[in-house]
Amino acid sequence: KKLLKYGAQYEGKRTDAAMQKWRSNRFGQFIHWGLYAIPGGEWKGKTYTYAAEFLKSSAHIPNSTWDSLQYQFNPVKFDPKTWAKMAKKMGVKYMTITTKHHEGFCLWPTQYTKFNIGNTPYKKDIIKALVDAYNSEGIDVNFYYSVLDWHHPDWRYDIKTKEDSIAFSRYLTFAQNQLKELAENYPSVKGFWFDGTWDQSIKKNGWWTLQVEQMLKSIRPGVVVNSRLRADDYGARHFDSNGKMMGDYESGYERRLPSPTDTQVIHRDWEACMTIPENQWGYHKKWDISYTKTPLELIEMLVQTTSLGGNFLLNFGPKPDGTIRIEEQQIAEHIGNWMKINSAAIYNAGHAKGWPRQDWGYFTQNETTGKLYAVVFNIPISGILKIQTLEGITISKASFLEKPDVPITVKEIAKKQVNLYLPQQSFSEPFVIILDTINENKNKYIDAKT
Ligand SMILES: C[C@@H]1N[C@@H](C(=O)NCc2ccccc2)[C@H](O)[C@@H]1O
Numbered sequence: 001k002k003l004l005k006y007g008a009q010y011e012g013k014r015t016d017a018a019m020q021k022w023r024s025n026r027f028g029q030f031i032h033w034g035l036y037a038i039p040g041g042e043w044k045g046k047t048y049t050y051a052a053e054f055l056k057s058s059a060h061i062p063n064s065t066w067d068s069l070q071y072q073f074n075p076v077k078f079d080p081k082t083w084a085k086m087a088k089k090m091g092v093k094y095m096t097i098t099t100k101h102h103e104g105f106c107l108w109p110t111q112y113t114k115f116n117i118g119n120t121p122y123k124k125d126i127i128k129a130l131v132d133a134y135n136s137e138g139i140d141v142n143f144y145y146s147v148l149d150w151h152h153p154d155w156r157y158d159i160k161t162k163e164d165s166i167a168f169s170r171y172l173t174f175a176q177n178q179l180k181e182l183a184e185n186y187p188s189v190k191g192f193w194f195d196g197t198w199d200q201s202i203k204k205n206g207w208w209t210l211q212v213e214q215m216l217k218s219i220r221p222g223v224v225v226n227s228r229l230r231a232d233d234y235g236a237r238h239f240d241s242n243g244k245m246m247g248d249y250e251s252g253y254e255r256r257l258p259s260p261t262d263t264q265v266i267h268r269d270w271e272a273c274m275t276i277p278e279n280q281w282g283y284h285k286k287w288d289i290s291y292t293k294t295p296l297e298l299i300e301m302l303v304q305t306t307s308l309g310g311n312f313l314l315n316f317g318p319k320p321d322g323t324i325r326i327e328e329q330q331i332a333e334h335i336g337n338w339m340k341i342n343s344a345a346i347y348n349a350g351h352a353k354g355w356p357r358q359d360w361g362y363f364t365q366n367e368t369t370g371k372l373y374a375v376v377f378n379i380p381i382s383g384i385l386k387i388q389t390l391e392g393i394t395i396s397k398a399s400f401l402e403k404p405d406v407p408i409t410v411k412e413i414a415k416k417q418v419n420l421y422l423p424q425q426s427f428s429e430p431f432v433i434i435l436d437t438i439n440e441n442k443n444k445y446i447d448a449k450t
Pocket residue numbers: 032051053195254273281
């Protein structure tokens with residue numbers, strides 16, 4: 001065990017109300033919006049297939065050229081209420097917005113750099129507009145902040161010289177000032193989502209990462225901070241050199257989920273963030289350059305994440321004119337229709353402790369009532385949902401969440417084995433079954449002697 005000054009500050013899940021709200025939200029909308037939306041993955045007539053928010057580096061565009069995009073940023077059709085209403089209908093309980101991405105352009109009128117929304121034709125504070133619109137729809141707002149900054153002259157990838165050290169300490173002061181500004185000027189902010197903290201320069205300054213987290217929590221008590229911010233005394237990230245998670249939830253699942261049987265994750269809070277295309281966070285003009293996930297695939301990811309006690313953050317990349325591309329609107333609509341019927345299995349639900357992984361879908365369990373849900377994605381040819389139950393538990397009743405009066409026959413066929421007989425009907429959407437369980441008398445079945 002190493003003695004650490006900048007390692008994990010506490011162990012186990014936070015149990016305060018703010019964290020319980022963060023956890024019960026379960027489903028969130030990520031929004032990546034910045035100057036990169038203007039070129040939308042294309043430059044000088046060439047389409048770049050790497051992530052659109054990386055176009056500056058993919059197309060080797062110098063700062064002077066890239067930075068002049070700010071004079072073109074004018075989302076005339078931007079209406080934050082439209083975005084917030086779409087998000088509400090989709091069923092998200094929180095939203096995470098890029099206040100500043102790797103390009104360094106700030107969506108709020110920061111006093112610490114001119115490279116911000118105030119110096120664009122649009123002028124207005126986009127962060128304030130979004131916070132107000134989403135909060136009035138009852139949706140919590142978190143701020144994404146990239147520590148990596150391609151624009152700022154004092155950013156360094158590594159600290160090799162005295163000059164590097166002097167410049168980078170100026171950068172750390174700049175970033176801390178911006179974060180203080182965000183925490184103070186937008187008091188309803190519920191969390192900070194740090195990105196761009198993988199370089200040596202940050203790993204050599206773990207002290208700063210803890211200082212920033214402590215500053216944010218003193219300005220905004222209850223605020224939730226992701227593990228990706230932190231580096232410890234030895235440069236270890238997310239988990240300190242003693243294997244303890246730093247920050248309030250694990251944020252290493254980016255464009256990937258834990259396997260459904262990876263029950264390690266259930267011991268901590270965590271979030272998976274997901275793109276609809278294979279790897280586009282910012283707006284890309286051409287979506288057909290990679291696979292784009294269907295609504296049903298995204299719903300299954302949301303359910304799988306909930307079943308493992310995590311949050312699911314689905315990304316949208318708005319267009320430069322301030323509208324949401326039609327493909328994203330259609331996905332939001334489909335998911336929203338599903339959530340309208342089935343959100344009881346998602347909100348304030350999590351891992352169903354002890355219930356083994358099933359091949360027809362996922363169990364989720366309400367954290368308060370303990371109510372057990374089976375979310376079905378794969379109906380067996382037999383029409384029989386075979387459920388392996390928990391030791392000493394059997395299922396006394398099963399009913400469709402959507403249509404409670406449609407009977408589902410339940411038959412216990414052996415120890416810890418129950419059959420649910422589904423009605424002969426076709427299903428076009430994943431559906432939820434509420435399972436009532438009881439403790440059975442232990443000696444009803446005996447194991448074979450072998
Ligand atoms: C949440 C996502 N994280 C950013 C990302 O992919 N950074 C990884 C990366 C950073 C630098 C070079 C290659 C890849 C993406 O742009 C999104 O913001």
